[in-house]
Amino acid sequence: MEALTAAWERYAAGRTPRRAVNAAGATTWLNWTQYADHGPDESLLGPICGRRVLELGSGTGCNLAHLATLGAECIGIDIAPSQRRKAEERWGHIPGLSFRTAEVTDFLRSHPDSFEVVLSIFGPVWFTDPSTLLPLVWQSLSEGGVLAFSHKPPQADQKPVGPLREARAVSRWDHSPHEWAALLASARFTNITTEIIDPPDSESEGTLLVRAER
Template sequence: MEAATAAWERYAEGRTPRRAINSAGATTWLNWTQYPDHGPDESLLGPLHGRQVLELGCGTGCNLAHLATLGAQCVGIDIAPSQRAKAEARWRDVSGLAFQTAEATDFLGRHPRSFDVMLSIFGPVWFTDPATLLPLVRHALAPGGIFAFSHKPATAPGRRGATLREARAVVRWDYTPEEWVELLASARFTNPTAEVIDPPEGKREGTLLVRARR
């Protein structure tokens, strides 16, 4: 746990803050992919006003802050303490938004049926054994709740190996869309879907996007 926290702190130190305004002139927005101003928006999550939303691995809170401006009641967790500090400093004037420093499986185990929507964008879903994580996600979702996440496509089916150069203590789980659908169905989620979003022109790598319901 301590090694993973330290690894993610090192990773966070090298991250460039998201710009203040996107190409459409918006000050908040949701970005599922690794490319700016690309891919689908928050409509994948269904109605948000008044919903209880949790983001796993929220980083500096940019995606979650956007959902809060749409009327959702949002909680973001991240294992790196510095990320919480950055998120609170940047989004302190946004209501309905709170951040905590927490490891995903520990947090989920303490909040049964608390959330209507759960999302993770290049977050802990990619870096946690699904055999452990998925039952906890389902347990923390309210009946009918939506679970959605994204990360880079698998380089090989079922690959499990070291991840980021800055985070050698962290292991990554890579699965194809078909494998994720099977894993979610086995964990008793309903209507699981998975697809690879094509990259923008000039880029080679797409983004895996997965959704399911409790």
């Protein structure tokens, strides 16, 4: 666990903070893809106001802060302690929003039937064995709850980048849309949808976006 935490701390140290305002002039927004001002918004999750939301791998809290401003009760977890500090410094003033330092499977095991939405944007769903993670997410969701996540589509030569490249503690599950659909179905999820969001230009790669319900 120490090696895993250290790897993500190194990754966090190299990240550039999200800009203060997006192209539309908004100070908070949700971004599913790796590109600025691109892709769908929070409507993918359905109604947000009053719902209990958990973000896996919340980082500096920018996506979750947006959902909190829409009236959701939000908890963000991240294994890197520095990410919690950054998130609280920037977003700690928003009601209904809290951040914790936790390993994803440990946290989920202790929170059954606690959330109506679970999301992961380039987060632990990509970096945790789905045979372990998906049943834990399923039990943490209330009936009819939503799981949504995104990451880069699988490629044969795709490897972790930056500080994660040399981190033996970090593994990645690069599943195709079809494979994710099968894994989710085997974990008892329903109404599963998968798509590859086209990139903003022809020379870039798309984003895999998956949604399922308990």
